[in-house]
Amino acid sequence: MISIEAVSKRYPDGTVAVDGLSLEIPDRSITVLVGPSGCGKTTTLRMINRMIELSGGRILIDGEDIQHKPVNALRRSMGYVIQNAGLFQHRTIVDNIGTVPRMLGWSKAKARERSMELMERVGLDTSMAKRYPYQLSGGQQQRVGVARALAADPPVLLMDEPFSAVDPVVRRGLQEELLRIQSELGKTIVFVTHDIDEAIRVGDMIAVLRTGGKLAQYAPPDELLSRPADAAVEDFLGADRGIRGLSFFGTEQLPLERNGIVAVDATAAQVAERAADLPQLLVVDVDGRPLGWADAARLRASGARNDTAGLLASGQTFRLGEDSLRVALDCAVLSPTGWAAAVDGEGRAVGVVSQEAIARAIREAHGRRGTAPVDVGAAR
Amino acid sequence: MTIFHFISAFFSDSAHWHGYDGIPTRLVEHIEYSLIALGIAGAVGLPVGLLTGHYGRGGNALALLATAARALPSFGLLVLLFVLMGLSKLPVLIPLVVLAIPPILVTTYEAVRTVDPAPVDAARGMGMHQAKVLFQVELPVALPLILSGLRSAAIQVVSTATIAAYVSFGGVGRYIVDGLYQRNYEKVVGGATLVAALALATLGLFWLMSRFAVSRGVRGVRRP
Numbered sequence A: 001m002i003s004i005e006a007v008s009k010r011y012p013d014g015t016v017a018v019d020g021l022s023l024e025i026p027d028r029s030i031t032v033l034v035g036p037s038g039c040g041k042t043t044t045l046r047m048i049n050r051m052i053e054l055s056g057g058r059i060l061i062d063g064e065d066i067q068h069k070p071v072n073a074l075r076r077s078m079g080y081v082i083q084n085a086g087l088f089q090h091r092t093i094v095d096n097i098g099t100v101p102r103m104l105g106w107s108k109a110k111a112r113e114r115s116m117e118l119m120e121r122v123g124l125d126t127s128m129a130k131r132y133p134y135q136l137s138g139g140q141q142q143r144v145g146v147a148r149a150l151a152a153d154p155p156v157l158l159m160d161e162p163f164s165a166v167d168p169v170v171r172r173g174l175q176e177e178l179l180r181i182q183s184e185l186g187k188t189i190v191f192v193t194h195d196i197d198e199a200i201r202v203g204d205m206i207a208v209l210r211t212g213g214k215l216a217q218y219a220p221p222d223e224l225l226s227r228p229a230d231a232a233v234e235d236f237l238g239a240d241r242g243i244r245g246l247s248f249f250g251t252e253q254l255p256l257e258r259n260g261i262v263a264v265d266a267t268a269a270q271v272a273e274r275a276a277d278l279p280q281l282l283v284v285d286v287d288g289r290p291l292g293w294a295d296a297a298r299l300r301a302s303g304a305r306n307d308t309a310g311l312l313a314s315g316q317t318f319r320l321g322e323d324s325l326r327v328a329l330d331c332a333v334l335s336p337t338g339w340a341a342a343v344d345g346e347g348r349a350v351g352v353v354s355q356e357a358i359a360r361a362i363r364e365a366h367g368r369r370g371t372a373p374v375d376v377g378a379a380r
Numbered sequence B: 001m002t003i004f005h006f007i008s009a010f011f012s013d014s015a016h017w018h019g020y021d022g023i024p025t026r027l028v029e030h031i032e033y034s035l036i037a038l039g040i041a042g043a044v045g046l047p048v049g050l051l052t053g054h055y056g057r058g059g060n061a062l063a064l065l066a067t068a069a070r071a072l073p074s075f076g077l078l079v080l081l082f083v084l085m086g087l088s089k090l091p092v093l094i095p096l097v098v099l100a101i102p103p104i105l106v107t108t109y110e111a112v113r114t115v116d117p118a119p120v121d122a123a124r125g126m127g128m129h130q131a132k133v134l135f136q137v138e139l140p141v142a143l144p145l146i147l148s149g150l151r152s153a154a155i156q157v158v159s160t161a162t163i164a165a166y167v168s169f170g171g172v173g174r175y176i177v178d179g180l181y182q183r184n185y186e187k188v189v190g191g192a193t194l195v196a197a198l199a200l201a202t203l204g205l206f207w208l209m210s211r212f213a214v215s216r217g218v219r220g221v222r223r224p
């Protein structure tokens, strides 16, 4: 556990970057520091590995004051990842990753072996081992940066905007990779970002800082979205925080209309057995995969008759139980019929649900939240 | 008579290849003066440049010193020192050292100071000692620029070492000074050709050094 106790930082020019900040950073989880530019996120992070010395308060790691440790030993016990990776351009990828192990006195062979193992862990092809950083894409360089930080297996990982220099698609991939690695390694990660979406995606706990280095709110992401501490936090979360909060609700409880599906070769008689009050039915192929929406009245009159030409596109579908309510709502909003199709793990349709039903489920879920806490992990 | 006739006449005369005034002896002397001067200039300029660049301090003072040193005319300094100190090698070496220090010092300082701060930050953040940061992170990346500073210093020293001959020392400048005095233009042109050849050889040597000493990763980055 990293305990930040009433920590302040005043720079020589008088700027107060952090002001009386206290945070308990739990072990084996990702704690995100987020806030507008210049609010003191980097300063806070760099005080943990003493790249910046504090001017007030103290920081304890497992009860031990970091001031009492030799500074380089302290830093070697923490991985450090920065925005543009900061790779050593004169060293190959294996040698970059092996830097800390070599500093700790590992043999060349052992450090190399460890580097290879880490390349695989962060999703890099080991054939890149002998390349130099300039021969890698930005996203690949960032992966090397993460591998290098993990090389000596430090219990703590400090990450300062590690993914903000890559494009949104690559960033998404790196975030997912980080969550996967974290589920395998269980590090204590302090992650700085100015991107609230990123904070919500990767954070187990989120500390929102405000300009002047004061803590505005410290909460798990779902709580942050549903109960922002004040107007400033609410503003920072953005206008669509309600929608984003739906990421933390599962789709298990959605009242699916399981009778709203009809096979592409169904006869008029078979169609007639379907729910009579639905305006349209989801037509599926012989394997049960969605083909498109058809007008229910027309089908009842003539059967499906393998006629796929007149179908409205089924659009995006959501995986029942795996995807969040946010995805389900998104499907319904994008659907030409206003109905979302739920599929199982194999992509077979299991039911349909309307926007209205999803809206009702959202209200119920919010109602339940007061009593039953939401399982944050399941929403990812 | 063209310049090429002078050159071929000078180099084909077997008398120029032997004895205390032979080409090999003069070349060795010339290289010796140059190496000593460059060695001293490097011993001063490199460490000072590395340290000031690493700590990012003292840049203004350095630039001032370098400009002042550059403004000193080598030949004038030579004559002055010769008058003051009499006949020794010091009046020859001091102007050369003064000439070589500014390019070495200033480029080394600039080379280290302008190294990308991100890897340096990462290195410190992973608990690397100061000295290791300088020698294992900053120096390898700054090396191409540092070598270019050394190279221009070396070329200037090699060309300027000809002035040793004015105060009765050797080196290939001997041919130029004596040739002018004796109105023997064959000798003058021969001496000048040797200076030019030495400068070219210096260039070649530095090209080889940067080939072998600079990491492929650093050379790669410089190519667009």
Ligand SMILES: Nc1ncnc2c1ncn2[C@@H]1O[C@H](COP(=O)(O)OP(=O)(O)OP(=O)(O)O)[C@@H](O)[C@H]1O
Pocket: A011, A012, A013, A015, A016, A017, A036, A037, A038, A039, A040, A041, A042, A043, A044, A194
């Ligand atoms: N070395 C310094 N000297 C003086 N002031 C500084 C120094 N470093 C940072 N600051 C100031 O301290 C405040 C906090 O800086 P910090 O880098 O921690 O912000 P940040 O939250 O990481 O911002 P960003 O999202 O832009 O990276 C800013 O006002 C900044 O200008």
Ligand SMILES: [Mg+2]
Pocket: A041, A042, A043
């Ligand atoms: Mg920052």
